[in-house]
Amino acid sequence: MKLEDLGYNNQLEKFRIDSSLNSFEIGRVVAEHKERYIIRTTNGEFEAEITGNMRFTAKSREDFPAVGDWVALTTYESDFAIIHKILPRFSIIKRQAVEQFGEIQIIATNIDYAFLVQAVDRDFNINRLERYLTICNSSKVSPIIVLSKIDLMNEHQISEILENIKVRIKNVPVLAISNESQDGYDTIKTTIEKGETYCMLGSSGVGKSTLLNNLSGRTIMKTDAISDSTNKGRHVTSHRELIVLENGGILVDNPGMREVGIADSTSGLEITFDRIVSLSQNCKFKDCTHTNETGCSVLEALEKGEIDKASYENYLKMEREKAHFESTVAERRKKDKEFGKFVKNYKKDMKKNKY
């Protein structure tokens, strides 16, 4: 296998040469488990860890490797490696971690396209679709909506769903598929291009891993039904994994997400809700909240039915979330800074007392 088969390109090669990384091998992170990584190179797969220096200087999650990353590494024996450097990422899909507010979780990096998978039965939800779109749009990843399980609905119901999407979401391709009947597979297969990296996002149980297995022709990921009685956030897929399809496309499977918190998503919101955002430039007040102000262009458009009400409400909700996220992060930075000062003074005092 060549590095190009894993998605390697000229920019990465230029960076490698410019940064004098000649003494290292280059590989791509294909799986990750608790700060240990599986890296694929032209010489096979390696289990890897980062250098002590990388860990020591890491300031946030983004300083650690993630699935999709290109890394410079030194290999030892046939299957162990040390990662020295993460090559610059051209895209990074992240979300607000569910566990701790203000923390960012990396879903995958160096992704060209994201399949936003929603099952047409109970899972379908346009608000959530807009959320995923916001994440894609702030990550420089092109979204493709995939409606799965169309075998569970009749044609009329499917076209109704497609219509509903069209009202609120423009300029995003929508593919309707069934992993049962393989309807829509021709389209998805021709959509996937050699050397491009695709990642699958969506709730648990929508059929992401089934799709990956079917497209690869192998059972790579475990799949399972989630019964209602045990549906307590059980996920079938527990880790992220990157695989290369026979047609050359590169696919990353992900565990289902229960909550899709948006993180630093200013540009994401601007692109996803471009109509609302451009209207808001004509509001009378610069800090208009578009909720009750006179001279609010957004409210005017809403009244005239020029923008969708549900979409507007979803936008406001995500704006509030974004603001809350930003203030939490700012507060933490301030605390870190104060603590930094405290440590510095403490050390100074220690010195003074010593001499």
Ligand SMILES: Nc1nc2c(ncn2[C@@H]2O[C@H](COP(=O)(O)OP(=O)(O)OP(=O)(O)O)[C@@H](O)[C@H]2O)c(=O)[nH]1
């Ligand atoms: N009827 C129908 N069932 C499907 C379809 N795709 C997947 N399933 C079933 O849905 C269940 C969940 O599929 P998975 O592929 O494991 O779902 P997943 O999205 O990978 O779930 P997580 O790994 O938990 O995120 C399995 O029982 C599949 O057989 C489909 O198109 N139609």
Ligand SMILES: [Mg+2]
């Ligand atoms: Mg899965």
Ligand SMILES: [Zn+2]
């Ligand atoms: Zn306004």
